[in-house]
Amino acid sequence: MKHMFVLLAAVGALMLQDVYAEVIKSSISIHSAVKTFKPGAAIPIALRIEVPEGWYTYAEDPGDAGMPPDIRFHAPEGVEIGEWKFPPHKTFADSVGTYYGFTEEVVLLNVITIPQEIPENVQFKGVFRVFWMICKDLCLPFHDRVTLMLPQAPEGEQLQEAEGWDELLQAGGWSKEENAD
Amino acid sequence: MALTKLKRIVVASMVVGAFHAGVATAAVETGAAAPDFTLTDVQGNKHTLHDHLGSIIVLEWTNYDCPFVRKFYNPGVMQAMQSEMAENGVVWLTICSSAPGTQGNFTQEVWKQRIEAWNVVAPVLLDESGDVGRTYGARVTPHMYVIDSEGRIAYQGAIDSIRSVNPDDIEKADNYVKAAVHALLAGEDVENTHTTPYGCTVKYE
Numbered sequence: 001m002k003h004m005f006v007l008l009a010a011v012g013a014l015m016l017q018d019v020y021a022e023v024i025k026s027s028i029s030i031h032s033a034v035k036t037f038k039p040g041a042a043i044p045i046a047l048r049i050e051v052p053e054g055w056y057t058y059a060e061d062p063g064d065a066g067m068p069p070d071i072r073f074h075a076p077e078g079v080e081i082g083e084w085k086f087p088p089h090k091t092f093a094d095s096v097g098t099y100y101g102f103t104e105e106v107v108l109l110n111v112i113t114i115p116q117e118i119p120e121n122v123q124f125k126g127v128f129r130v131f132w133m134i135c136k137d138l139c140l141p142f143h144d145r146v147t148l149m150l151p152q153a154p155e156g157e158q159l160q161e162a163e164g165w166d167e168l169l170q171a172g173g174w175s176k177e178e179n180a181d
Numbered sequence: 182m183a184l185t186k187l188k189r190i191v192v193a194s195m196v197v198g199a200f201h202a203g204v205a206t207a208a209v210e211t212g213a214a215a216p217d218f219t220l221t222d223v224q225g226n227k228h229t230l231h232d233h234l235g236s237i238i239v240l241e242w243t244n245y246d247c248p249f250v251r252k253f254y255n256p257g258v259m260q261a262m263q264s265e266m267a268e269n270g271v272v273w274l275t276i277c278s279s280a281p282g283t284q285g286n287f288t289q290e291v292w293k294q295r296i297e298a299w300n301v302v303a304p305v306l307l308d309e310s311g312d313v314g315r316t317y318g319a320r321v322t323p324h325m326y327v328i329d330s331e332g333r334i335a336y337q338g339a340i341d342s343i344r345s346v347n348p349d350d351i352e353k354a355d356n357y358v359k360a361a362v363h364a365l366l367a368g369e370d371v372e373n374t375h376t377t378p379y380g381c382t383v384k385y386e
Contacts, residue, residue: 065321065382067249067344096320096382131347133248138284139381141248141346 024052026134030146031168035160036153037124040116045148046168047071047084047108047128055134056101059089064097066139069108070131078115079126085109087173099135107172124150208318211337211374215328218313220276220306223292228306230328233272237335237365239358240326241275242319243305244285245295247381248346250322254299256348259323262359263303271362273303278314280386285322311385321380327361327371336361338376 026049033044049069051057058066073081086108089100114124131143153159169176209216215238219229230238241259243250253259263273279285286309287295296305308314317326317337327336341354361371 062344065380067346067379070345070347094382095385131345133346135381137384138246139248143347 024055024134024140026051026055026057026132026140026142028128028130028132028142028144028146030128030148031165032148032150032162033165035150035162036157037114037150038153038159039114039118041159042111042113043150045110045112046165046172047110047130047146048105048168048172049102049108049130049132050105051103051134053104055136055140056090056092056099056103057106057132057134059100059102060084060086061100063092063099063101066099066101066135067131067133071108072129073112073126074129075112075124075126078117079124080113082111101135105171107168107174109172109174118152121152123152124148209316209326209334209337211334213334215326215332215334216313216316218316220308220313222304222306223289223296224304226304228274228304230274233274234332235330237266237271237330237362238328239266239271239273239362240317240328241273241303241340242314242317242322242324242383243275243277244279244322244381244384245277245287245299246284247322249380252346252348253323253340253351254301256351257300258348258351260300260302262356263301266362267302269362269366271366275301275303275305276308276313276319277305278308278311278319279384280309280311283384283386284381285384309386311383314383314385319383321378321382323380324378324383325358327358327365329365335365335371336374337378338373339378339380342376344379 029048031046031048037043049057058068060068062068071084087106089102092099092101112126126148127145128148129143129145131141133139133141166176215230217229217231219227221227245254266273277285292305323340325336325338325340326334329335336357338357340358341351341356343350343354357373357376360373364371
C-alpha cells in the first residue's frame with residue numbers, strides 16, 4: 001500500500017481510485033433458470049457479482065458505510081420483477097463502524113413474471129443496469145449493463161433448465177428450494 | 182445562545198479518551214453547542230469555528246477520492262451548493278480527516294490541483310489527526326453538519342435521501358442540507374434534524 005501512495009505522490013493529481021480501477025476488476029452476470037419461456041411464466045433469475053480477492057461488496061443493509069447493489073430493471077410493459085433476495089452476509093468492522101457484505105462473489109435471486117398476452121415467437125429481453133461498490137481500505141464504484149434474452153418455447157414443449165443453473169445456486173450458497181420461494 | 186456560552190472542547194484530551202475507551206467517534210448531539218476548533222486550510226489559512234458564529238455554518242467532511250463525494254463534485258453540484266450558500270451569507274467549511282498515507286490525504290500541491298480542477302469555492306480544512314472529525318462523530322464522506330447562527334447543531338447526517346453513487350439520483354433526492362439551511366434562513370424549524378449519513382468511511386489513522 002505504501003508503494004501505491006509513493007506512486008501517487010509522483011503522479012501529482014492522479015486520482016487514487018482511477019489507479020486502482022485500472023487493475024482491480026469486479027464484474028456482473030445475469031442468469032435464468034430456464035432456456036426458454038412461455039407466456040405467463042414465472043422465471044427464476046440470478047445476478048452474480050464477482051469480487052476480487054481482498055475486497056468485499058455490500059449486503060442489502062450495508063451497515064455504517066457503503067451501499068447495496070443498485071439494480072434497475074428495464075423490460076417490456078407487463079413484465080414484473082420481485083424483490084431481490086440476498087444470501088446471509090459476512091460482518092466487517094473497523095474503528096469507524098460495522099459493515100455487512102460478501103467476499104469472492106454473491107448470487108442474488110429474483111423472479112420475473114412474463115404476461116399472458118404476448119405474441120408468438122417474440123423473444124423476451126430484459127436489461128439490468130447495476131451500480132455496485134467494492135471496498136477494503138478504500139472503495140471503488142462499478143456500473144454495468146447486462147441483458148437477459150430468452151426465446152419463446154414452442155407450443156407443447158416443456159421449459160428446459162438452463163445449463164449451470166444448479167451449480168450457480170450452489171456456488172451462491174442457495175438451495176433449489178430457496179430459489180423456488 | 183450568547184457566543185460566550187459556546188462550549189469549548191479540548192479536542193486532544195477528548196480524542197485520547199475516546200481511544201482509551203475503544204471508540205473512534207462520539208457524535209455531537211443535535212441541538213447542542215457545536216464544538217469549537219481551529220484548523221488550517223490547504224492554502225495555509227487558519228479557520229476557527231468560533232469566529233463565524235452569528236452566521237449559519239455548514240461543515241462538510243470530505244475525501245476527494247471517495248465515490249460518494251465524487252458523485253457530487255464531478256457534476257459540480259457540491260460547488261453550486263457552496264456558492265449558493267455563500268451568496269446567502271452562509272459559511273461553508275469543508276474538512277478532510279484522512280490521515281497521512283490514507284485515501285484522500287494529499288500533498289499541498291495535489292490539493293491545490295484538485296481544488297482548481299473542480300473549481301471548489303469553499304476552503305478545505307485539514308484535520309490529519311482526526312481530532313475534529315472524531316469530536317463531531319464524522320463517520321463517512323460526505324457527512325454533513327449545519328450549525329445555526331447561535332452555534333448549535335441544527336442538522337447532522339446525509340447530504341440527501343438517496344444512498345447511491347449515481348449522479349442521476351441527485352435531482353430525485355431530497356437534499357437535507359439545503360432544506361435545513363433554507364429553514365434557518367427563513368427563521369423556521371428544521372424538519373429533519375438528524376439522518377443516517379451515507380458514504381465512504383472517514384480514513385482516520
